[in-house]
Amino acid sequence: MKVAVIGTGYVGLTTAVSLAMNGHHVIGIDLVEAKIVKLRQGISPIYEPGLEEALRQVLAAGTLAFSTQLSEAKDADVFFVCVGTPEADDGTADLTYLYSAVAAIKEVHNSALQKRVVVIKSTVPVGTGDKVADLLDGCQELSVASNPEFLREGSALLDAIEPSRIVIGVSDPSTGEVMEQLYKGVNAPRVVTTRANAELIKYASNAFLATRISFMNELARLSTALGTDIATIAHGMGLDSRIGPEFLRAGVGYGGSCFPKDTIALLQLAAQNGISLSILEKVREVNATQPVWFLQQLQKLVPDCRGKRIAVLGLAFKPDTDDIREAPSLSILHELTEQGAAVFAYDPVAEDAVKQSFPNVTYTKTAEEALAGADAALLVTEWKECVQLDWERIRQSMAQPVLLDGRNAWPAQTVKQAGFTYIGVGKS
Numbered sequence: 001m002k003v004a005v006i007g008t009g010y011v012g013l014t015t016a017v018s019l020a021m022n023g024h025h026v027i028g029i030d031l032v033e034a035k036i037v038k039l040r041q042g043i044s045p046i047y048e049p050g051l052e053e054a055l056r057q058v059l060a061a062g063t064l065a066f067s068t069q070l071s072e073a074k075d076a077d078v079f080f081v082c083v084g085t086p087e088a089d090d091g092t093a094d095l096t097y098l099y100s101a102v103a104a105i106k107e108v109h110n111s112a113l114q115k116r117v118v119v120i121k122s123t124v125p126v127g128t129g130d131k132v133a134d135l136l137d138g139c140q141e142l143s144v145a146s147n148p149e150f151l152r153e154g155s156a157l158l159d160a161i162e163p164s165r166i167v168i169g170v171s172d173p174s175t176g177e178v179m180e181q182l183y184k185g186v187n188a189p190r191v192v193t194t195r196a197n198a199e200l201i202k203y204a205s206n207a208f209l210a211t212r213i214s215f216m217n218e219l220a221r222l223s224t225a226l227g228t229d230i231a232t233i234a235h236g237m238g239l240d241s242r243i244g245p246e247f248l249r250a251g252v253g254y255g256g257s258c259f260p261k262d263t264i265a266l267l268q269l270a271a272q273n274g275i276s277l278s279i280l281e282k283v284r285e286v287n288a289t290q291p292v293w294f295l296q297q298l299q300k301l302v303p304d305c306r307g308k309r310i311a312v313l314g315l316a317f318k319p320d321t322d323d324i325r326e327a328p329s330l331s332i333l334h335e336l337t338e339q340g341a342a343v344f345a346y347d348p349v350a351e352d353a354v355k356q357s358f359p360n361v362t363y364t365k366t367a368e369e370a371l372a373g374a375d376a377a378l379l380v381t382e383w384k385e386c387v388q389l390d391w392e393r394i395r396q397s398m399a400q401p402v403l404l405d406g407r408n409a410w411p412a413q414t415v416k417q418a419g420f421t422y423i424g425v426g427k428s
């Protein structure tokens with residue numbers, strides 16, 4: 001099929017590459033010319049292991065092309081809308097990009113006889129698909145499907161190729177058939193339902209995952225008070241198949257481009273409908289205070305950070321991405337610099353994104369460099385470069401052997417044996 005993918009961020013780019021790998025003829029569209037220029041050269045504007053290689057393969061095979069002009073894709077059978085839906089000032093999802101993409105489709109699409117589908121992949125509030133259908137009312141051959149995306153940054157392409165499920169929201173069977181043709185050969189359970197259900201499945205999934213994390217983070221605070229080990233507790237809980245092992249890792253809090261904005265958007269959607277999602281409110285509150293709680297643990301060991309050299313390892317909101325949107329590292333850097341600490345930070349790929357906001361931080365080329373001479377070290381993102389370290393050498397290079405493990409990823413026993421004072425999140 002001929003497919004236009006509008007927006008070449010995480011979702012658009014991985015959608016375009018995976019569809020092209022599946023034999024569709026795909027054209028990726030973005031307003032930002034610099035992105036398109038790079039993409040045409042096989043350079044991915046986002047960092048993810050393996051993504052650039054896959055991009056180059058489909059470019060070479062001729063199944064994927066890029067343009068700034070949607071008119072070049074006017075013959076597409078399917079228009080994927082993958083533009084951002086960021087948090088507006090009031091916490092609702094800002095649909096400006098989405099509606100302008102829809103207007104562009106309406107303007108360029110080639111009013112042929114065959115059916116064409118506008119697929120909303122962006123995360124949007126319940127009712128948006130119906131509004132888009134209303135906007136396209138005059139275009140008989142265009143129908144609208146909601147097809148939310150569940151990929152995770154860092155493994156986005158793999159998640160697009162092998163999704164956990166394909167959720168398709170449609171209002172007529174023939175649109176469902178086009179979607180089925182599009183995903184032919186993709187081995188994943190299907191949920192074919194209404195657009196509204198599909199839209200809510202997306203928000204509910206993210207809200208539930210965020211809830212698990214905040215539940216474990218709050219429990220970690222109790223675990224610290226009791227002297228128990230949250231990782232062992234999570235393991236014991238996760239063996240129950242009704243609970244499962246995923247998303248039970250306590251840490252410095254969740255970040256990223258999705259959980260923060262999608263939880264507030266869901267709260268606002270509920271409020272607009274007269275419903276209070278009080279559990280979700282707490283989830284956000286716990287997440288906002290988790291970096292604060294973490295720094296209180298540092299205070300136990302370093303009561304006054306003024307003039308102290310503090311190493312911060314990891315800045316991206318999670319490993320294998322250069323995304324720093326809503327990363328817990330940002331509030332940690334802010335607080336430490338406010339307190340007058342001399343902060344030495346290391347991240348294998350996210351340094352440039354952070355630099356502008358924190359010019360007073362010293363950025364190092366290796367984790368070892370950040371740790372040398374430090375009075376304490378904080379693990380904020382569990383990059384392998386920040387976790388697999390020669391602890392004997394680090395012990396000798398640090399001014400004070402103090403480790404605060406914000407991801408429970410350092411080997412607690414090993415570092416203690418090497419002479420470090422170690423504190424994790426909900427474990428000591």
Ligand SMILES: NC(=O)c1ccc[n+]([C@@H]2O[C@H](COP(=O)([O-])OP(=O)(O)OC[C@H]3O[C@@H](n4cnc5c(N)ncnc54)[C@H](O)[C@@H]3O)[C@@H](O)[C@H]2O)c1
Pocket residue numbers: 006007008009010011012029030031032035082083084085097098100101104121122123124149150151152153257258
């Ligand atoms: N990032 C994720 O992991 C993820 C996962 C699942 C769902 N989502 C959802 O998918 C959507 C996109 O997320 P993202 O992270 O890829 O966003 P992004 O902001 O990284 O990328 C969006 C891209 O769309 C482009 N764009 C905006 N308006 C356009 C237009 N009219 N025509 C062409 N291009 C246009 C922008 O220039 C940008 O490159 C959001 O709704 C998000 O919530 C994101």
Ligand SMILES: O=c1ccn([C@@H]2O[C@H](COP(=O)(O)OP(=O)(O)O[C@H]3O[C@H](CO)[C@@H](O)[C@H](O)[C@H]3O)[C@@H](O)[C@H]2O)c(=O)[nH]1
Pocket residue numbers: 123149150151152153154206209213246247248249250251252253254255256257258259262317318
């Ligand atoms: O047990 C855990 C798991 C994750 N995290 C943190 O949670 C955040 C989000 O992680 P993850 O969900 O892996 O990354 P995202 O790429 O933001 O993916 C989420 O958000 C996407 C955008 O909507 C969805 O598509 C995905 O299904 C959903 O997992 C990160 O800061 C992680 O460090 C924890 O603290 N503990």
